[in-house]
Amino acid sequence: MAGSITKPKKPKSKRTPVRLRHKIEKASAAKQRKARKLAKKNPEWRSKLKKDPGIPNLFPYKEKLLHQIEEDRIRKKEEQQRRRELAKAAKSTEAQKNEGDAHMDEDAMDEEFGGEDMDDDMDEDASDIDESNPLAALIASAKKAAEQYDKELQSGDEMDDDDDDSEDESDAGVIEVQGGASSRRAYDKVFKQVVEQADVVLYVLDARDPEGTRSRDVERAVMAAAGGGKRLILILNKVDLIPPPVLRGWLAHLRRFFPTLPLRASTPAPNAHTFNHRDITVPSTSSALFRALKSYAASRNLKRAISVGVIGYPNVGKSSVINALLSRLGGSARNQRAACPAGAEAGVTTSIRSVKIDNRLTLLDSPGIVFPSTSGGSSTSTFVPKNPTEAHAHLVLLNAIPPKQINDPIPAVTLLLKRLAAHPELMERMTKVYDLPPLLGNPESGDATMDFLIQVARKRGRLGRGGVPNVASAAMTVVTDWRDGRIQGWTEAPSAVGVAGKDGVVKIADEEVMADQKVIVTQWAEEFKLEGLWGDEEGAAAAEGGNEVEMQ
Numbered sequence: 001m002a003g004s005i006t007k008p009k010k011p012k013s014k015r016t017p018v019r020l021r022h023k024i025e026k027a028s029a030a031k032q033r034k035a036r037k038l039a040k041k042n043p044e045w046r047s048k049l050k051k052d053p054g055i056p057n058l059f060p061y062k063e064k065l066l067h068q069i070e071e072d073r074i075r076k077k078e079e080q081q082r083r084r085e086l087a088k089a090a091k092s093t094e095a096q097k098n099e100g101d102a103h104m105d106e107d108a109m110d111e112e113f114g115g116e117d118m119d120d121d122m123d124e125d126a127s128d129i130d131e132s133n134p135l136a137a138l139i140a141s142a143k144k145a146a147e148q149y150d151k152e153l154q155s156g157d158e159m160d161d162d163d164d165d166s167e168d169e170s171d172a173g174v175i176e177v178q179g180g181a182s183s184r185r186a187y188d189k190v191f192k193q194v195v196e197q198a199d200v201v202l203y204v205l206d207a208r209d210p211e212g213t214r215s216r217d218v219e220r221a222v223m224a225a226a227g228g229g230k231r232l233i234l235i236l237n238k239v240d241l242i243p244p245p246v247l248r249g250w251l252a253h254l255r256r257f258f259p260t261l262p263l264r265a266s267t268p269a270p271n272a273h274t275f276n277h278r279d280i281t282v283p284s285t286s287s288a289l290f291r292a293l294k295s296y297a298a299s300r301n302l303k304r305a306i307s308v309g310v311i312g313y314p315n316v317g318k319s320s321v322i323n324a325l326l327s328r329l330g331g332s333a334r335n336q337r338a339a340c341p342a343g344a345e346a347g348v349t350t351s352i353r354s355v356k357i358d359n360r361l362t363l364l365d366s367p368g369i370v371f372p373s374t375s376g377g378s379s380t381s382t383f384v385p386k387n388p389t390e391a392h393a394h395l396v397l398l399n400a401i402p403p404k405q406i407n408d409p410i411p412a413v414t415l416l417l418k419r420l421a422a423h424p425e426l427m428e429r430m431t432k433v434y435d436l437p438p439l440l441g442n443p444e445s446g447d448a449t450m451d452f453l454i455q456v457a458r459k460r461g462r463l464g465r466g467g468v469p470n471v472a473s474a475a476m477t478v479v480t481d482w483r484d485g486r487i488q489g490w491t492e493a494p495s496a497v498g499v500a501g502k503d504g505v506v507k508i509a510d511e512e513v514m515a516d517q518k519v520i521v522t523q524w525a526e527e528f529k530l531e532g533l534w535g536d537e538e539g540a541a542a543a544e545g546g547n548e549v550e551m552q
């Protein structure tokens with residue numbers, strides 16, 4: 001019998017059955033339908049659609065219309081901000097009224113702010129002062145002004161709701177840098193700590209606006225501390241960003257008050273427009289400062305190290321000054337010291353940092369502190385803001401506010417254009433930075449801002465949906481270019497002649513202080529052996545020797 005032959009089994013098809021495919025297709029279509037339905041209901045999606053005006057590119061007045069929309073938006077925002085401020089002011093007056101008799105007496109305040117001990121110390125120190133000392137009167141008046149300043153700060157603190165938090169932070173030794181008034185008391189504590197600990201205070205000013213970054217209250221507080229035993233040196237930093245004649249003017253002006261050293265603490269940001277000052281380089285100026293501090297430490301002959309506090313507005317270059325001094329140390333010594341973090345944005349340094357140079361010298365870095373001008377005329381700047389928006393814009397142009405805390409950079413650009421309008425050559429250089437034709441409208445009245453920002457947005461690709469220029473982003477670009485020195489600008493030193501008052505009498509600010517200040521400048525310059533280090537004549541000569549050729 002022949003054996004039965006079994007057929008080889010047909011391999012099973014790997015094809016997806018049609019029924020399964022249909023099932024998948026149906027499920028996918030249902031999912032997409034559901035997603036579309038949900039998206040239609042989503043209010044966010046609608047508001048996004050609304051924002052885009054959808055004006056066709058061929059529409060002849062598109063530009064004008066966009067401009068108008070943007071202006072309306074800004075007006076609304078300003079109105080909102082104004083209403084909020086009014087409500088806040090009304091609330092605080094109400095709160096003050098309610099407080100009424102429950103006002104703290106001075107002792108309680110002293111206790112709370114920990115100022116009693118310091119005041120007592122200062123009183124004792126003040127009574128130790130020899131009456132025949134020509135500086136006694138000056139120190140006494142500085143102490144009085146410092147007390148007044150303290151009182152003003154404290155009364156400002158009473159209105160500050162968030163203070164308890166900031167005090168806790170400062171107790172822990174870490175101060176968070178914030179732009180708002182909530183950390184005002186924390187700033188004040190840091191400042192007091194640095195001044196208390198320091199034998200020498202280096203007050204760093206930005207050479208582009210020295211008076212804007214200078215406060216009389218700070219100088220008075222340093223003069224008053226320890227009965228006048230502290231030394232204050234003004235450091236004019238970032239001199240590479242101003243031309244030699246302007247530097248000369250500022251050195252002459254500031255040296256009427258305190259010994260002043262020009263400094264280039266760091267190299268400029270990429271593409272910054274700098275001026276070539278002969279002999280005023282990063283190594284030469286930092287060596288000069290280093291030698292001056294060493295001379296002072298040697299002359300004091302103390303058993304402990306001299307403490308040098310570095311104070312100033314945010315972003316003036318305090319950490320860079322310390323790093324420049326560290327770079328003067330020899331290789332291995334330098335490697336052993338941790339450098340201070342420095343950065344282009346304000347608010348990099350957040351706590352007091354002590355850097356030991358050697359057995360004779362310790363440096364104290366501190367967070368940048370903005371001192372508001374108090375009723376006593378703290379600020380020496382001639383700029384008087386007309387409203388809170390302009391005051392904020394002024395701080396933005398001083399680079400004192402971290403970028404994240406700048407809600408609206410447009411008023412800062414308006415203020416910048418207004419200032420540059422007074423110097424046509426600077427305005428021309430600024431338009432060249434963005435490759436723009438001369439501005440339309442009057443920059444002094446703020447008319448030119450929007451046109452300028454729309455053009456900057458186009459040149460720098462700051463465009464939103466549908467190619468609408470993002471003017472806020474363009475304004476931020478301008479602010480950053482200003483901060484990093486890509487846009488040039490500076491203030492001129494006040495003339496020594498003074499200003500004629502209504503009565504026709506010519507007065508120089510701080511006239512009465514001048515004679516005593518002269519004594520200070522001469523005595524202190526001797527202690528630091530500053531005569532040979534950019535003294536009046538040499539500093540002027542060095543600045544004179546510089547050329548105004550810009551370097552890229």
Ligand SMILES: Nc1nc2c(ncn2[C@@H]2O[C@H](COP(=O)(O)OP(=O)(O)OP(=O)(O)O)[C@@H](O)[C@H]2O)c(=O)[nH]1
Pocket residue numbers: 237238239240241263264265266267268269272312313314315316317318319320321341342343344345346347348349350366367368369485
């Ligand atoms: N062009 C120029 N830029 C400088 C100079 N010194 C410092 N800078 C720059 O200024 C910026 C701020 O420097 P920092 O040393 O961080 O300033 P700071 O005062 O410690 O800042 P905060 O920590 O915010 O208080 C950095 O981008 C530095 O590179 C200088 O002499 N010339």
